[in-house]
Amino acid sequence: MTTIHYFASIREKLGLASEELELPAQVDTVSALVELLVEQHGSQWEEVLNSTSVLVAVNQSVAKFASSVKDGDEIAFFPPVTGG
Numbered sequence: 001m002t003t004i005h006y007f008a009s010i011r012e013k014l015g016l017a018s019e020e021l022e023l024p025a026q027v028d029t030v031s032a033l034v035e036l037l038v039e040q041h042g043s044q045w046e047e048v049l050n051s052t053s054v055l056v057a058v059n060q061s062v063a064k065f066a067s068s069v070k071d072g073d074e075i076a077f078f079p080p081v082t083g084g
Contacts, residue, residue, distance in 0.1 A: 001072065002073050003018060003020050004018060005077070007077065009079050014048055028069060030056050054078075055080060057078070060074065
């Protein structure tokens with residue numbers, strides 16, 4: 001089972017903080033996961049998750065949309081963070 005977290009403004013836009021799902025074998029990258037999520041939840045998810053400002057982490061390490069994922073991973077989508 002894969003755990004997916006949505007943080008801050010992404011959580012607000014999607015109306016969901018987290019979810020768990022089993023990844024099909026063909027879902028082996030973050031990009032493929034985003035396609036699956038859009039297919040399951042609707043087109044508004046595509047606009048939010050495919051934004052150039054969305055960051056992703058796989059197992060608590062910053063990743064790219066081309067990064068590998070597998071069932072059992074923890075994946076997080078979050079907006080850029082600034083500090084000061």
